[in-house]
Amino acid sequence: MADYEPKVIAFVCNWCTYAGADLTGTSRIKYAPNIRMVRLPCTGRIDFMLLLQAFGQGADGVIVSGCHPGDCHYTAGNFHARRRWIVFRRLLDFMGIDLRRVYFSWVSAAEGAKWAELVNNVVADVRKLGPYDTFPKRLSGQIRPLEVA
Amino acid sequence: MPRIGVFVCHCGENIAATVDAAAVAQAAAGFPGVVHSVDYKYMCSDPGQNLIRDAIREKKLTGVVVAACSPRMHEPTFRRTCADAGLNAFLCEMANVREHCSWVHEKLPATTEKAIDLVRIMVEKVKRNRPLFPIKVPVTKTALVIGGGIAGIQASLDIANAGHKVILVERDPSIGGHMAQLSETFPTLDCSQCILTPRMVEVAQHPNITLYTYSELEKLEGFIGNFKATIRRKARFVDEKLCTGCGICAQKCATKKIPSEFNAGLGNRTAIYVPFPQAVPNKPVIDKAHCTYFRTGKCKVCERFCEKKAIRFEQEDELIEVPVGAVVVATGYDLKQTDFFPEYGYGKYKDVVNGLQFERLASASGPTLGAIKRPSDGKTPETIVFIACAGSRDPAKGINYCSKICCMYTAKHAMLYKHKVHSGKAYVFYMDIRAGGKMYEEFVRRAIEEDEVHYVRGRVSKIYERDGKLIVKGVDTLLNSRPVEIQADMVVLATAMVAHKDAEELAQKLKVSYDGDHFLSEAHPKLRPVEMNTAGVFVAGACQAPKDIPETVAQASGAASKVTGLFSKDELQREPVVAKVNRCAPPLFSTCIGCFLCESACAYQAIEREEIRGRDGKLIKTVARINEGVCQGCGTCVALCRSKSIDLQGFTNEQIFAELLAL
Numbered sequence: 001m002a003d004y005e006p007k008v009i010a011f012v013c014n015w016c017t018y019a020g021a022d023l024t025g026t027s028r029i030k031y032a033p034n035i036r037m038v039r040l041p042c043t044g045r046i047d048f049m050l051l052l053q054a055f056g057q058g059a060d061g062v063i064v065s066g067c068h069p070g071d072c073h074y075t076a077g078n079f080h081a082r083r084r085w086i087v088f089r090r091l092l093d094f095m096g097i098d099l100r101r102v103y104f105s106w107v108s109a110a111e112g113a114k115w116a117e118l119v120n121n122v123v124a125d126v127r128k129l130g131p132y133d134t135f136p137k138r139l140s141g142q143i144r145p146l147e148v149a
Numbered sequence: 150m151p152r153i154g155v156f157v158c159h160c161g162e163n164i165a166a167t168v169d170a171a172a173v174a175q176a177a178a179g180f181p182g183v184v185h186s187v188d189y190k191y192m193c194s195d196p197g198q199n200l201i202r203d204a205i206r207e208k209k210l211t212g213v214v215v216a217a218c219s220p221r222m223h224e225p226t227f228r229r230t231c232a233d234a235g236l237n238a239f240l241c242e243m244a245n246v247r248e249h250c251s252w253v254h255e256k257l258p259a260t261t262e263k264a265i266d267l268v269r270i271m272v273e274k275v276k277r278n279r280p281l282f283p284i285k286v287p288v289t290k291t292a293l294v295i296g297g298g299i300a301g302i303q304a305s306l307d308i309a310n311a312g313h314k315v316i317l318v319e320r321d322p323s324i325g326g327h328m329a330q331l332s333e334t335f336p337t338l339d340c341s342q343c344i345l346t347p348r349m350v351e352v353a354q355h356p357n358i359t360l361y362t363y364s365e366l367e368k369l370e371g372f373i374g375n376f377k378a379t380i381r382r383k384a385r386f387v388d389e390k391l392c393t394g395c396g397i398c399a400q401k402c403a404t405k406k407i408p409s410e411f412n413a414g415l416g417n418r419t420a421i422y423v424p425f426p427q428a429v430p431n432k433p434v435i436d437k438a439h440c441t442y443f444r445t446g447k448c449k450v451c452e453r454f455c456e457k458k459a460i461r462f463e464q465e466d467e468l469i470e471v472p473v474g475a476v477v478v479a480t481g482y483d484l485k486q487t488d489f490f491p492e493y494g495y496g497k498y499k500d501v502v503n504g505l506q507f508e509r510l511a512s513a514s515g516p517t518l519g520a521i522k523r524p525s526d527g528k529t530p531e532t533i534v535f536i537a538c539a540g541s542r543d544p545a546k547g548i549n550y551c552s553k554i555c556c557m558y559t560a561k562h563a564m565l566y567k568h569k570v571h572s573g574k575a576y577v578f579y580m581d582i583r584a585g586g587k588m589y590e591e592f593v594r595r596a597i598e599e600d601e602v603h604y605v606r607g608r609v610s611k612i613y614e615r616d617g618k619l620i621v622k623g624v625d626t627l628l629n630s631r632p633v634e635i636q637a638d639m640v641v642l643a644t645a646m647v648a649h650k651d652a653e654e655l656a657q658k659l660k661v662s663y664d665g666d667h668f669l670s671e672a673h674p675k676l677r678p679v680e681m682n683t684a685g686v687f688v689a690g691a692c693q694a695p696k697d698i699p700e701t702v703a704q705a706s707g708a709a710s711k712v713t714g715l716f717s718k719d720e721l722q723r724e725p726v727v728a729k730v731n732r733c734a735p736p737l738f739s740t741c742i743g744c745f746l747c748e749s750a751c752a753y754q755a756i757e758r759e760e761i762r763g764r765d766g767k768l769i770k771t772v773a774r775i776n777e778g779v780c781q782g783c784g785t786c787v788a789l790c791r792s793k794s795i796d797l798q799g800f801t802n803e804q805i806f807a808e809l810l811a812l
Binding site for chain 2 (some may be wrong): 005007009014015016018019021022024025026028029030031032033034036037038039040041042044045046047048049050053054057058059070071072073074075076077080081084108109110111116
C-alpha cells in the first residue's frame with residue numbers, strides 16, 4: 001500500500017469555498033495534490049447522485065464545502081444543503097458507503113489556510129483508511145458513462 | 150462531433166514553474182474530441198488571445214478550454230476572446246491550473262498529472278456546453294449609499310452630480326461620520342469640520358439626493374440594476390418637517406448627563422439632542438433609552454417648550470421600500486474598545502484616552518473648546534505619552550494588520566499638543582513609522598525635528614498610577630532595549646481600527662463576503678478594488694480596510710464612477726446562468742409533475758406556475774416555469790426537483806456528471 005495515492009473529490013460552491021481555495025493559491029499555501037474540485041454555483045445545487053457518482057468513480061474521499069451558515073451568496077442555498085446533508089449521510093450509509101470518507105465543511109472566501117488544512121487532513125485520513133474500491137466494484141456494470149453529446 | 154481547442158497558459162513562471170505546461174498540452178491533444186492543443190507563455194496577452202481567436206476560426210472549434218488562472222480572474226477575458234472570433238462566449242471554460250494547482254503544490258509529477266486531470270474535466274464539460282445568450286434586464290437609475298461618513302458623502306455627491314438619483318442612508322442622527330469628530334487633519338493641519346461641513350450641507354440641499362438619517366438598511370432583495378431596498382427609519386420622536394432646529398428642547402431636557410457619542414464619551418448630551426452643532430440635518434432625536442418620559446411616563450418638558458409642536462412621542466419606526474439599481478457600502482469603522490487594553494489601564498484611568506477622544510479634546514468644537522485638558526481634573530498635562538500600535542500588528546491581541554492611519558495621527562496629535570502646550574513634553578512609543586503618502590514623511594519629520602516630539606522605538610508593557618501620575622513602563626529598543634519609565638499626566642492610545650460591529654450582519658444582508666477581520670472583501674485586491682462579488686454592490690472607505698481620508702475619498706469617487714458607468718446604459722446584460730424547466734413533446738409537454746417543491750426552496754420567488762392547455766383550452770397540467778429575470782442561478786431547485794425536470798444552464802446535470810466521469 002506504500003504507493004497508494006488517495007483520490008479525493010470536492011464539491012464546492014463558487015462564492016465561498018472556490019474563492020477560498022483561490023486565496024490559498026494567492027497566499028501560496030501548499031497542500032496535497034490529491035484533490036479534484038468540482039465547481040458549482042452553490043452547495044444548494046449539490047445532488048445526492050453527485051456524491052454517489054463520485055464514489056462510483058473510485059473516489060476514496062469526498063468533500064462538500066460551501067459558505068458558512070448565514071453567508072450564502074444566494075441567501076439560503078447552504079441552509080437547504082445543510083438540511084439535505086443529514087439525509088444524504090443516512091442515504092449514503094444505507095447504500096453501504098463508508099461514512100468516514102464523507103466530509104462536510106464550511107470554508108469562506110477568506111479562509112485560504114483553512115482550505116489547505118481541510119484538504120491535508122482529509123487526504124491524510126483517507127490515506128490511513130486505504131483505497132476504497134468496494135463500492136465501485138459492487139456497482140461495476142451498473143453505472144455507464146453518459147453518451148457523449 | 151465536438152471540436153475542442155485546449156490552450157495551456159504558462160502565466161510566465163507562475164504555472165510553468167511547477168506544472169509542465171507542454172506536457173499538459175500534449176496530453177490534452179489526445180483527449181477525445183480535442184482537435185487543437187497548444188501552450189503559450191501568456192495566454193491572456195494580445196498574442197495569446199490571438200492564438201485562441203485564430204484557432205477558433207481555422208480549426209472551426211466548437212468549444213474552448215483555457216488552462217490558466219482562476220475563472221474568477223480571467224473567465225470574462227477569455228469568453229470575450231471567443232465571442233470576438235464568433236464562438237458563443239459560453240462555449241469557453243477555464244481549467245484552474247494556477248490557484249488550484251501550480252501555486253498550491255510542489256513541483257512533482259503529481260502536480261502535472263493534476264493539471265492534466267483538471268483540463269480533462271473541463272474538456273468533458275465544455276463538450277456539453279450549449280450556446281447561451283445574456284439576459285437583458287432594465288436598470289433603475291437610483292443608487293443607494295449606505296453610510297454618511299466622508300466616503301458616503303463623496304460617493305453620493307459624485308453620483309448625484311452626474312445626474313442620477315441617490316438615496317443616502319445613515320444610521321446616526323446626522324451625517325458626517327468619524328471625520329466630523331476630528332480636530333485637524335494630517336498632513337495639512339486643516340480643520341476637519343471646515344472641509345467637511347460644506348459637503349454635508351451640499352448633500353442635504355442637492356436636488357438629486359434623498360437623505361435618510363437615523364435610518365438603517367433592513368433588507369436588500371433583487372439583483373444588479375433591480376434591487377429593492379427596505380429602509381428602517383427609526384423613530385426620531387420629532388416631526389422633521391415642523392422642527393426648525395431652534396434647540397430649546399435640548400436646553401430644557403431634564404436628562405442631561407448622557408455621555409455624548411460625538412465627543413467619544415468625554416462630554417455630555419441630553420436625551421433629546423442634536424449630536425453636534427453643525428449636524429445635518431440639524432433636527433434633534435429623542436434617545437428613548439434615556440428619556441425620562443419613556444422611562445417613567447412623566448416629563449414631556451420638550452413638548453411643552455416646543456413652539457412648533459414638533460415632538461411626537463407616539464412616533465414609530467417606519468419601513469420604506471425603494472427600488473435602486475446599485476448600492477455603495479460606506480459604513481466605516483469602529484475603534485477597538487476599553488477592556489481590550491487592561492495593561493494600559495484604559496477604562497480604569499480617566500487620563501488614558503483613545504485617539505478619537507484626543508481628537509475631541511483638541512477640537513475647537515469639543516468639550517474643552519480645543520484646550521488640551523486631562524479628563525480627570527481638567528488640568529493641562531505637562532507630560533503626555535502617545536502609544537502607537539495599541540492593538541494593531543499584535544497577533545497576541547488577535548489583530549494582525551496595521552491600522553494604517555495611527556502613525557500619522559499620532560504625529561499630528563503630538564504636534565497639536567506641542568502647539569497648544571509649548572512647555573509640555575510629548576513622547577511617542579512606536580514600532581515602526583509608516584508614513585507612506587504625499588507629504589506624510591515630511592510631516593512626521595516636522596513633528597520630531599521642529600516640534601521636538603520625543604520618539605521612542607519600543608513597546609509599552611504597563612501603565613499604572615502612582616502619586617497622581619501615570620507611570621508608563623516601556624523599553625527603548627534603539628538603546629539596547631533599555632527600560633524606560635515616564636511619569637505622564639496623560640496617555641493617548643492609538644487604538645486599532647476594527648470593522649464596524651454590525652459589519653457581519655450587513656454583509657449577510659448584502660450577500661457580500663468579508664474577511665477574517667470582518668472587513669468587507671473587494672472583488673479583486675488589485676484590479677477591482679471598489680466592486681464586490683455581488684454585482685451592483687460597490688464598496689468605499691474604511692469598511693473595506695483601514696484607510697485615511699484621501700484614500701477614502703478616492704475610493705468613494707471610484708465607486709461612484711462605477712455606479713455612473715452602470716447607469717449609463719438603459720439595459721444590462723446578465724449572465725444566463727439560470728434554471729430552466731424542461732419542455733418536451735405532447736402528451737407530456739414537460740416532465741414536471743407540478744409538485745412545486747421548487748417554489749418553496751427558491752429564495753427569489755422566481756418559480757411561476759404555468760398552465761398548459763390543449764387546443765380546446767382545456768387545462769392539461771400546471772407546471773413550474775422559471776422567471777429568468779429573477780432567477781439568480783443557485784441551483785437549489787435543481788437538486789430538489791423530484792422528477793429531475795429542472796436544470797441549471799451552465800451547470801447542467803449532464804455537464805457535472807461528465808466532469809465526474811472524466812476523473
